[in-house]
Amino acid sequence: MSVKLAVLASGSGSNLEAIAQAINDGKLLAKIAVVIYNEPDAFARQRAEKFGIPAILVNHRDYKYRKALDLAIIDILQQYDVELVIMAGWMRIVTQELIDAFPERILNIHPSLLPSFKGIHAIEQAFNYGVKITGCTVHLLSLEVDSGKILKQKAVPVLPEDSLADLQKRIQFQEHIIYPEAIAEYINNF
Ligand code: GAR
Numbered sequence: 001m002s003v004k005l006a007v008l009a010s011g012s013g014s015n016l017e018a019i020a021q022a023i024n025d026g027k028l029l030a031k032i033a034v035v036i037y038n039e040p041d042a043f044a045r046q047r048a049e050k051f052g053i054p055a056i057l058v059n060h061r062d063y064k065y066r067k068a069l070d071l072a073i074i075d076i077l078q079q080y081d082v083e084l085v086i087m088a089g090w091m092r093i094v095t096q097e098l099i100d101a102f103p104e105r106i107l108n109i110h111p112s113l114l115p116s117f118k119g120i121h122a123i124e125q126a127f128n129y130g131v132k133i134t135g136c137t138v139h140l141l142s143l144e145v146d147s148g149k150i151l152k153q154k155a156v157p158v159l160p161e162d163s164l165a166d167l168q169k170r171i172q173f174q175e176h177i178i179y180p181e182a183i184a185e186y187i188n189n190f
Pocket of ligand 1: 013088090122
C-alpha cells in the first residue's frame with residue numbers, strides 16, 4: 001500500500017528532498033502527491049520539480065486570516081486525495097480547521113529535542129544556551145506550537161569547536177535520516 005503524502009515547505013526543502021529520495025530508494029512506501037509552498041522563491045519548489053512532483057504556491061500574503069489560508073490548503077489536500085500531511089519547514093502557525101481536517105494525520109519536524117527550545121530559531125536558542133546535547137524531533141502537529149505527541153527523536157552533541165552553522169548542519173543531517181524513518185513507521189501503524 002502506497003500512502004499519499006503532501007509536503008508543506010516554506011524554505012530550502014532539504015527534508016522534502018530526503019523524503020522524496022527515501023521513496024525513490026524504496027525505503028518509504030509512499031507517494032508525494034503534492035508539495036505546497038508559501039514563499040514564492042522557496043527552493044523547495046525546484047526540489048519538487050526535480051522529482052516530478054506538482055508544487056503549488058499558496059502565498060499567505062494573499063489571505064487576510066490564518067483560517068482562510070488553511071481552508072485553501074485543505075482544498076488542495078482534498079483535491080489530491082492526501083492521506084498524510086508532512087510539514088517540512090512550514091513556517092506558518094496552523095489553525096484548528098487544518099488539524100480537524102486531518103486528525104492525527106499531520107507530522108512536523110523540529111530542530112531541537114522537544115519540549116526544549118520550541119518556536120523559531122531553535123538551533124540558535126540551544127547553541128546560545130550552551131547545551132551540550134540537542135537534536136531533532138518528529139511529532140504530531142497540535143494547535144500549540146511544537147507540542148504534539150513525540151514520534152521520534154535523535155540526539156546530536158554540541159562540540160566545543162562548533163559554530164552555529166556546524167551545529168545546524170549536523171542536526172539537519174539527522175533530520176534527513178529520522179524524518180523518512182518516522183513517516184515509514186507511522187504509516188506502518190495505519
Ligand atoms: C528544518 O531544520 C526544520 O527542522 C525547521 O526548518 C528547517 C527546514 O529545512 N523547522 C522548524 O524550525 C519548525 N519550527 P528544509 O526546508 O531544508 O527542510
